[in-house]
Amino acid sequence: MNDFQKYLSTAPVLLTLWMTFTAGFIIEINRFFPDMLGLYF
Structure with a gap:
């Protein structure tokens, strides 16, 4: 288990x-804001 966590x-x-x-x-x-060139909301 230790190796898996590593x-x-x-x-x-x-x-x-x-x-x-x-x-x-x-x-x-x-999908919700189509055709946006930037995140302006």
């Missing part, structure tokens, strides 16, 4: 999770 705290795993979250956030913003 694996989850490595940079590629954290980068993948962060990029997935960011991409999902941007997709959802564009």
